[in-house]
Amino acid sequence: MSFLKIYSEKDVLPLIKKRAGETKFGEKVKFVATLEDLKTQSANYVLLGIPEDIGVRANYGNPGTSKAWEATLGSLLNIQHNHLNNAENVILLGEIDCERQMKQAEEISKTDTHFAEELGELVSQIDHKVSEVIRMIVEAGKFPIIIGGGHNNSFGNIKGTSEALQKPINCINFDAHTDFRALEHRHSGNGFSYAFEDGFLDKYFIFGLHGNYTSQEVFNEMARHSDRIKFNFFEDISITQETIFSDAIKEAEDFCCNENFGIELDLDAIEMMGSSAISPSGFSLTEARKFVSHFSKNANASYLHICEGSPTAGIFPNQVGKAIAYLVSDAIS
Secondary structure (H helix, E strand, C coil), rough: CCEEEEECCCHHHHHCCCCCCCCHHHHECCCCHHHHHHHHHCCCEEEEHHHEEEEHHHHCCCCCHHHHHHHHHHHCCEEEECCCCCCEEEEEEEEEEEHHHHHHHHCCCCCCCCHHHHHHHHHHHHHHHHHHHHHHHCCCEEEEEEEECHHHHHHHHHHHHHHHHHCCCEEEEECCCCCCCCCCCCCCCCHHHHHHHHHCCEEEEEEECCCHHCCCHHHHHHHHCCCCEEEEEEHHHHCCCCCCCHHHHHHHHHHHHCEEEEEEEEEEEEEECCCCCCCCCCCCHHHHHHHHHHHHHHCCEEEEEEEEEEECCCHHHHHHEEEEEEHHHHCCC
């Protein structure tokens, strides 16, 4: 099974728009020939793409998240390289090889009685690839920044990091949804519940949960694990303003950040952002940037995953890649 397409400088050169008197981010990022080479590199951050939308479709959602990685590269590689954006501290690793699974997914008819379950089998194959690559990145002492795909990939991120550190990890999820649905076929809505069930996820905090999109069944399930699962509501932060944003940040930090934790950010939590589940109400991109900037500086932060972006969706489809580029630069600055 092919796990990874490793990039070289020549692979991304056509994406870089050079200009006299300027140095672009993509001109200074580092590359490796093998995963083992990560151990010899001084750069701390490793960029990895996951070009798939099978998990979203298996959750009866809209395709398009497979294009977020390509859109991100088009924007990120062309920001300015300066003392604020140290590209030399970033290794552009490449992308999880999802090509075979994506082709197989296209061959599964929506009229098939077991359409979602068959897609779920393909999601499980991608889970294995993601977890193995993330494990090797973290074992090399690096901080993975994972872009693209559905939120199903949270499972592989958490599993791989947990296996590398040889212990369960915590996670903070900036999301309108819990993605803590039932343990049925694998899809974008149950990555965290599977990670929790399999012992890779210890404490889980959902930041800015939307009440309208959380079933009572999920609320009840989280209540059964109230010592390990907590959340705050978007409505309390941004509508009634019972909680100010900085206090909401501190609540999540106090719960999760005393041990190694992953940072998950679903773009559907950002108002009108192009995503698999566009929301007319949500946090601003500026608030999402504050979230990423704050938590990525914590010594126990172990990875960042930005997911569910769909560049062809939304009012401003060309802004998804630019938005993710801002979030990445906030993480590494």
